[in-house]
Amino acid sequence: MSVFANTLDRAPLGAEVPSAPPLRPAGRQPTGRAGASASLEGVSFSFASDRVAIETTSLHVEAGEFVCLVGPSGSGKSTILNLLAGLLAPSAGRVLEDGAPIAGPSPARAVVFQDAALFPWLTLQQNVEYPLALQGVPKAERAARSAELLRTVHLLRFAASYPHQLSGGMRQRGAIARALATDPKVLLMDEPFAALDAQTREILQGEVERLFLETRKTIVFVTHNVREAVRLADRVVLMGTRPGRVLREVPIALERPRRTGDASDARVHAYAAELAAGIRDEVEKIAKEEADDAWVAPGGGVRVDPRRNLGSGI
Amino acid sequence: MLLRAIVTSVLRLGLGYGVALVGGVLLGVGLARSRALKELAGPLVLGLSAVPSICWLPLAILWFGLSELAIQVVVILGAVLPIAVATESAVAQVPPQLVRAARTMGARGPRLLYGVILPAAFPGILSGAKLGWTFALRSLMAGELLFVSGGLGQLLETGRDLGDTALVLGVVVLIVALGRLSDVLLFRRFELEVSRRWGTEAAS
Ligand SMILES: Nc1ncnc2c1ncn2[C@@H]1O[C@H](COP(=O)(O)OP(=O)(O)O)[C@@H](O)[C@H]1O
Numbered sequence: 001m002s003v004f005a006n007t008l009d010r011a012p013l014g015a016e017v018p019s020a021p022p023l024r025p026a027g028r029q030p031t032g033r034a035g036a037s038a039s040l041e042g043v044s045f046s047f048a049s050d051r052v053a054i055e056t057t058s059l060h061v062e063a064g065e066f067v068c069l070v071g072p073s074g075s076g077k078s079t080i081l082n083l084l085a086g087l088l089a090p091s092a093g094r095v096l097e098d099g100a101p102i103a104g105p106s107p108a109r110a111v112v113f114q115d116a117a118l119f120p121w122l123t124l125q126q127n128v129e130y131p132l133a134l135q136g137v138p139k140a141e142r143a144a145r146s147a148e149l150l151r152t153v154h155l156l157r158f159a160a161s162y163p164h165q166l167s168g169g170m171r172q173r174g175a176i177a178r179a180l181a182t183d184p185k186v187l188l189m190d191e192p193f194a195a196l197d198a199q200t201r202e203i204l205q206g207e208v209e210r211l212f213l214e215t216r217k218t219i220v221f222v223t224h225n226v227r228e229a230v231r232l233a234d235r236v237v238l239m240g241t242r243p244g245r246v247l248r249e250v251p252i253a254l255e256r257p258r259r260t261g262d263a264s265d266a267r268v269h270a271y272a273a274e275l276a277a278g279i280r281d282e283v284e285k286i287a288k289e290e291a292d293d294a295w296v297a298p299g300g301g302v303r304v305d306p307r308r309n310l311g312s313g314i
Numbered sequence: 315m316l317l318r319a320i321v322t323s324v325l326r327l328g329l330g331y332g333v334a335l336v337g338g339v340l341l342g343v344g345l346a347r348s349r350a351l352k353e354l355a356g357p358l359v360l361g362l363s364a365v366p367s368i369c370w371l372p373l374a375i376l377w378f379g380l381s382e383l384a385i386q387v388v389v390i391l392g393a394v395l396p397i398a399v400a401t402e403s404a405v406a407q408v409p410p411q412l413v414r415a416a417r418t419m420g421a422r423g424p425r426l427l428y429g430v431i432l433p434a435a436f437p438g439i440l441s442g443a444k445l446g447w448t449f450a451l452r453s454l455m456a457g458e459l460l461f462v463s464g465g466l467g468q469l470l471e472t473g474r475d476l477g478d479t480a481l482v483l484g485v486v487v488l489i490v491a492l493g494r495l496s497d498v499l500l501f502r503r504f505e506l507e508v509s510r511r512w513g514t515e516a517a518s
Pocket residue numbers: 047048051052053054071072073074075076077078079080244
């Protein structure tokens with residue numbers, strides 16, 4: 001774990017939690033290209049002079065690491081993802097992939113958006129093949145690859161369906177298949193499951209972890225949901241707002257694959273409570289700024305439900 | 315005489331509309347994608363699209379005489395502006411998320427335009443094209459009514475001169491049929507395809 005300039009250094013959380021690195025099940029061969037490291041070095045980004053999205057933020061994601069960015073709205077999570085994708089260029093600082101500056105978008109860094117962003121005029125299969133077609137992959141090879149990917153996300157039966165014929169969860173799986181088509185080194189996911197119901201969300205979390213273990217790609221995953229972050233991440237990065245910045249980083253020392261049973265649930269809960277406490281001040285700060293009169297925290301602090309989303313107490 | 319009038323009008327319509335369609339889509343895409351063009355020509359296009367196209371006829375006759383070209387100019391001007399305006403707004407309304415997604419997969423420049431922006435804007439461009447067709451038909455009839463040169467519009471004028479109500483009504487029915495037929499032949503299958511893919515209701 002790396003802690004950079006902007007990270008508030010505090011004592012590690014959860015002393016009772018084992019601090020060994022996360023375990024990976026042995027005997028599985030990673031498929032495709034393995035992950036690359038990705039980092040921000042002292043990066044600032046402003047949309048306008050009075051609209052600072054993130055300020056001198058540093059963040060390092062190891063190759064093959066699963067990092068979750070958690071924070072309230074406006075803390076610059078999407079901005080960081082777009083910088084890593086190469087869709088935005090930093091106003092100051094450097095954005096790197098495997099130590100080399102990122103000059104623009106690249107198929108080596110794939111993005112999954114909250115609304116899936118599948119092309120409505122293409123079938124699911126054509127959507128998955130689109131990035132391959134861009135790379136000039138021959139038709140037969142594209143078909144084979146898309147079939148394999150759709151099987152991986154359990155959607156092979158729906159290859160000929162258009163996106164509007166699929167449920168939200170299926171569209172999101174389709175978007176993941178499309179993102180994996182070019183065999184990227186880094187997978188960037190911006191609140192991919194935020195619009196899904198709790199059960200679908202849980203199933204997809206399991207699938208993302210399975211893909212992570214099978215492919216060993218680097219994953220940067222943005223979420224509002226503290227529990228989702230603990231369920232998925234090797235390390236959680238807490239973000240603060242105004243300006244957007246990294247508050248602190250919390251390694252999650254739970255073995256993989258993560259279970260949803262009772263024993264692990266208590267530890268997940270402990271982590272989630274710690275994370276929620278870590279951003280309580282931040283949520284309070286926003287609540288104060290957004291209230292139109294002098295705002296007093298009820299009972300000395302905003303209630304943050306550690307099992308739910310941030311800011312549910314606002 | 316009737317058949318010849320129909321053929322004359324349809325050919326004129328086909329030629330003028332074809333030019334207007336290509337020009338309108340190009341102009342619309344240009345307006346949506348280029349800030350310079352938008353600033354230069356945007357207000358002009360909007361302003362001129364409010365001018366009934368038949369108002370161009372005197373000018374067209376002054377420049378080109380009582381010629382085929384004059385009437386084509388009126389047809390083209392009648393259709394090109396609504397198509398351009400509809401195309402511009404369809405392109406401007408393409409969800410930015412789709413463009414962003416395509417860019418992350420490496421699409422840039424012309425491939426982004428042809429592979430993503432134009433397909434995404436297709437439903438809006440299609441309704442602009444349909445609107446342009448009705449405008450082209452109206453402009454053509456007005457033009458043919460106003461100066462003798464063959465075609466269905468002139469046949470209407472002949473009917474009036476002869477006091478032949480049946481001929482006038484017959485030609486009106488023909489124009490209605492032409493409008494419906496062209497709808498079915500030209501636009502129907504595209505509309506069905508759009509509603510199949512996008513999952514929207516097909517307009518009848
Ligand atoms: N396109 C934009 N134009 C101007 N400001 C923006 C734009 N996108 C985001 N911002 C601002 O940048 C800040 C960070 O936004 P974002 O990265 O989207 O945060 P998050 O994803 O954590 O909610 C916010 O204050 C937001 O209002």
